[in-house]
Amino acid sequence: MAEKMAIAKAINESLRRALETDPKVLVMGEDVGKLGGVFRVTDGLQKDFGEGRVIDTPLAESGIVGTAIGLALRGYRPVVEIQFDGFVFPAYDQIVTQLAKMHARALGKIKLPVVVRIPYGGGIGAVEHHSESPEALFAHVAGLKVVTPSNSSDAYWMMQQAIQSDDPVIFFEPKRRYWDKGEVDPEAIPGPLHAARVAREGTDLTLVAYGPMVKLCLEAADAAAEEGRSLEVVDLRSVSPLDFDTVQTSVEKTRRLVVVHEAPVFLGSGAEIAARITERCFYHLEAPVLRVGGYHAPYPPARLEEEYLPDLDRVLDAVDRSLAY
Amino acid sequence: MAEKMAIAKAINESLRRALETDPKVLVMGEDVGKLGGVFRVTDGLQKDFGEGRVIDTPLAESGIVGTAIGLALRGYRPVVEIQFDGFVFPAYDQIVTQLAKMHARALGKIKLPVVVRIPYGGGIGAVEHHSESPEALFAHVAGLKVVTPSNSSDAYWMMQQAIQSDDPVIFFEPKRRYWDKGEVDPEAIPGPLHAARVAREGTDLTLVAYGPMVKLCLEAADAAAEEGRSLEVVDLRSVSPLDFDTVQTSVEKTRRLVVVHEAPVFLGSGAEIAARITERCFYHLEAPVLRVGGYHAPYPPARLEEEYLPDLDRVLDAVDRSLAY
Amino acid sequence: MTVESTAARKPRRSAGSKAGNAGTTGTKAAGTTGTKRTTRSTRAAGKGADPQLVQLLTPEGKRVKNAEFDPYVAGVTPDELRGLYRDMVLTRRFDAEATALQRQGELGLWASLLGQEAAQIGSGRATREDDYVFPTYREHGVAWCRGVDPTNLLGMFRGVNNGGWDPNSNNFHLYTIVIGSQALHATGYAMGVAMDGADSAVLAYFGDGASSQGDVMEAFNFAAVYNAPVVFFCQNNQWAISESNEKQTRVPLYQRAEGFGFPGVRVDGNDVLASLAVTRWALERARRGEGPALIEAYTYRMGAHTTSDDPSRYRHDDERIAWEAKDPILRLRRHLEASNHTDEGFFTELETESEALGKRVREVVRAMPDPDRLALFEHAYADGHALVDEERAQFVAYQASFADTEAEGV
Amino acid sequence: MTVESTAARKPRRSAGSKAGNAGTTGTKAAGTTGTKRTTRSTRAAGKGADPQLVQLLTPEGKRVKNAEFDPYVAGVTPDELRGLYRDMVLTRRFDAEATALQRQGELGLWASLLGQEAAQIGSGRATREDDYVFPTYREHGVAWCRGVDPTNLLGMFRGVNNGGWDPNSNNFHLYTIVIGSQALHATGYAMGVAMDGADSAVLAYFGDGASSQGDVMEAFNFAAVYNAPVVFFCQNNQWAISESNEKQTRVPLYQRAEGFGFPGVRVDGNDVLASLAVTRWALERARRGEGPALIEAYTYRMGAHTTSDDPSRYRHDDERIAWEAKDPILRLRRHLEASNHTDEGFFTELETESEALGKRVREVVRAMPDPDRLALFEHAYADGHALVDEERAQFVAYQASFADTEAEGV
């Protein structure tokens, strides 16, 4: 029975279901209890599952992830919330040197089913550190999986799958889309967690995006359609592993590719997509892979973020440039 | 008066010169004092400049970088040592959210001339966390500069320039080459810190590398020469900013590019080079840019590292594959 | 007296309209018996789990004796007391104005200091001009004492910059949002002060929540090991967003200091006199080379965490009401009135000044221009960066491509 | 008794050849007066800067009384004492063998525990089978007590793996190289123990240097806030590579605990009996729900930091020589001999066992095969990863391309 709900609510429902069905699932983080998180994603969970399952932690991100690792070693499946993208870095050491590597270190004898939820990206007019897109910094690190939904249904199902995964998953939530609504069918049979999805079919050029940029790319495709151009939009859903096959199939058809993300272009995931798709589709590409993303500068103050973030014009400009080849 | 010295010694001499000429320069880190660092890079400096200038710190990397920032705010120019690549992550938050961003946050009113020295890379048969190449994780972050010398002369001069730079510089030292000797002329006039250098001229294909991989690429070029192939080798020297002009010039001539680094290929700096050079040289390239680097797996135990690290065969294999296009 | 914007390195706004430097007076008064007091205070602070709250003014405004800390405020004149009162009133007014401006959409966010005026003014007024202060994001009262033009604080909350003043003009660092980071910067700065042989001190602010961060605890340890002249000033306002103290710590926070080897004191953070005295004590021992100290100012966040927050979700009104009885401004007013230190003229004049401040803040904020688009690329680096140059050039060209359609940029 | 490789979840090697479970005995003896002792100990530990060293055996092997901790070893039989002696001797022998193997090129590195046997055996023998232990990289003696086959410890030092045992077989976690990280894992694990309603405890090891890391201090705080049944066991061996204690801390490390709200005790880490007693005390109070404790075992790293280190660069021989007089093994031997608990047969038999252990370690290490090349791609993920699959396939194809030139791999 599908129901329309916002992305934030879909994650909330997904966490609720996980807490209900698996007594080992825990929710941990700053202000996740009574407050329900600053975005209300954990709203009502502590009330219904108690302080033992939905745990307000001290204000210490390394401590949160480090103790979550210990809890996972004890057989729990912690879902950890980092309050904002810019606050994940105190936990970066635990994530990179412990969470990512312990399974391999133990030759498989240990599993760390920890989900790290990170509301990410800009466009909400916030102060510093509240608008960043650090996904490449996690995707570069072996041992982690990195996913990010773009809509309510994916938010719901990908969270279910992330929690069930025996690998640590960094779950990036597109915070500026938290209130966008979409259908969620809790009885559906979801596809694989790490498969990309063709969100819109097209023939002239492929737009690849994920998380908050998918909506923008769909809008760009609409706009382009009015000018008689048929754009295909691929929603990556997973940044590690990255579903190059789906992108390749699309590019072999359209012969042109533009990658869009909020993260800085330099060494962003678009770089990897460009490099690998160029290798895979060398004789198919009519134009170099173009990238639209953030600049190599600290995320700007709110009144400048519209200039910093990819928008319709910048995406269409890149589309034009690609088609001009 | 040029003198032959090992890379470790060249850095030592460069630090000595900086300590001598600028009373604001400090050297800080774990075991940098009496021990002279685990690689002896700071050997003798505390003896000659005292415990006030060459400072053994508590065992806390975040504390080291965080206090170095405070010292820089007070007008000092700290050169901080991180003992090994894998131990930089506790300091990652201070580096990414403070060191990288404070100058911009202060609209230029604050400068943070902090150098973070990191011995990096594998090939020394060490235990876990002692062989990593995390440069992409710093180069992706705006506000930082990332450099890495491949020889003694660069080690000496780039350290001088890094210390003089008013921007924070992450200085990656190719630890497995510490004992390689080369000429250092303390009276030379060095070129710009962030310019790449054509280390060997060639016509058939460009090899791009930096730090420890430059030597390997020069050897590969030797080997290829015996088979009648002329490889050009570009030593990047700087990963951020990255001197695309020099690479582009080379690739416009050779029309083929292979990038070699120890870091994992996925989202490594080779991805950015491939993406950008493909864009710049789209009509020149006869083959896709190929990359040789680490696998998407935690750095392996010592007895496997030769399989993990790029070696002569893997570089030549990529050269073959490129030339086969 | 009008509120002026602040010139760099000029003497700060004095605490009272005609008063001399209160800090200096206190320093002298206290200097004579410093070492002994230090010892006693250390012992007192470590006595046990019971909060040893240093209080000089009761909530009713009654001056109570405290052998240990009285000397630090022995020289405080009625004029200076009025100055402290004025500081608190104007700070609260500024804060209220900022909250209102946020509601009107002029600011994106505001973090109110409501209720914490005494802790901030008392500690801020204890600093000397050459001292250096590292704030969090809520130290509007301290900024005031340091002479930072309050309208400069609003830039980051409006979203026109990420920090709108020159930290070196008033030795007041930028607001730091990542919790706890600045404790290490303060410690490093203090290490530098000591290396320079200067007798300045450094004051690092943070919250009760921040005490849980590794960086804060590493700062405690570095400060202790290097005997750095840094005072850690923890405003325990009982809440870290929705989390109360017991979610952060098992014992009173001031007790943490001793385990690192320096004294910790809990002061009534709603008592401006006590906050002044204890901070002077700590700064002076730092100056004398006796190393760091931790002050826990026990106070209360009367309002929401920020304008985005809704405290009704996690705390009861009774709590706030109970704390209202301990209001820092009311308390000093009662004391001033009971001591006959004020007349109606003082309050009326202050009200006028307050109005003028409010008006100026409104006007300045509303007139605050958006930054130029190219500011995106400004100041990413001090020495320039090839990629930034390239991106800036592309950006300019891209913007120029709209020149036909648009008359001017956004 | 021969040294056997360890089966999962089997009772651990008992402390003495015929003894029962020493831990259980002690638990009973101490259980009766637990709460009171806790209080007293807390007080004693916080008394001041003077080390309150808990010692039950003097360096001369004389048993000294300690009202507080005697009950925890009241039930220790002569047989168990011999067991502790045997543990220490065999551990030292194993350690010496590993050092020799490193010199012979069989290991890439070795971190010797020489001098720290008593701290490790005493604390390790205090654990119950269901307890969980988080070591650093030097806890070879604790691993021994937990029943981990010592040869398994050598894999990472030889470079054939990064951790060569199943942590769940003996509730002994993998060695952790990044300093301090495991303190948080231990705390989280202990939080899980409490959630499960189990009465197990968790023991987290770290060094004096590690005490400076934010992670360790965050662990202290999490443990205190959640009242987690975790015991922090800090082996203060005086050195963190080349840095002595005063570079890390201004005050004795055990004192740090109180500032977080739990007791800290300094024990003579060269006294195996005292280490046993104090660790039992701490584990038992953790089991009883009284929360964490910090033990600082005051000991000495007799050798180099690792085989790569050259301590002559930073410390004098006199220091080591002074500590040799306090040798943990010698001390217990003196006590055993003075108490007539041993005869020559015991020592001869132990020497034979020691030889056998050395021989076995040599043989096993020399026969340790290099991992298969494809192990590169094993275990990067539990559920697989498309890129790893792709890279593995390319790797296999690439290797196959050499098939003509080479007979077999490597």
Ligand SMILES: Cc1ncc(C[n+]2csc(CCOP(=O)(O)OP(=O)(O)O)c2C)c(N)n1
């Ligand atoms: C590292 C980090 N984590 C999380 C946050 C989000 N955050 C902002 S303020 C705050 C609570 C701070 O509480 P406290 O230290 O008591 O200061 P207060 O706001 O009460 O003045 C949190 C969790 C942050 N800014 N930085």
Ligand SMILES: Cc1ncc(C[n+]2csc(CCOP(=O)(O)OP(=O)(O)O)c2C)c(N)n1
């Ligand atoms: C985060 C981190 N920084 C630095 C190192 C390098 N290192 C390895 S051991 C060591 C000293 C540890 O001293 P201590 O904690 O006293 O333990 P000990 O070696 O004396 O047993 C250092 C600095 C590391 N392993 N991890």
Ligand SMILES: [Mg+2]
């Ligand atoms: Mg607070």
Ligand SMILES: [Mg+2]
């Ligand atoms: Mg040590």
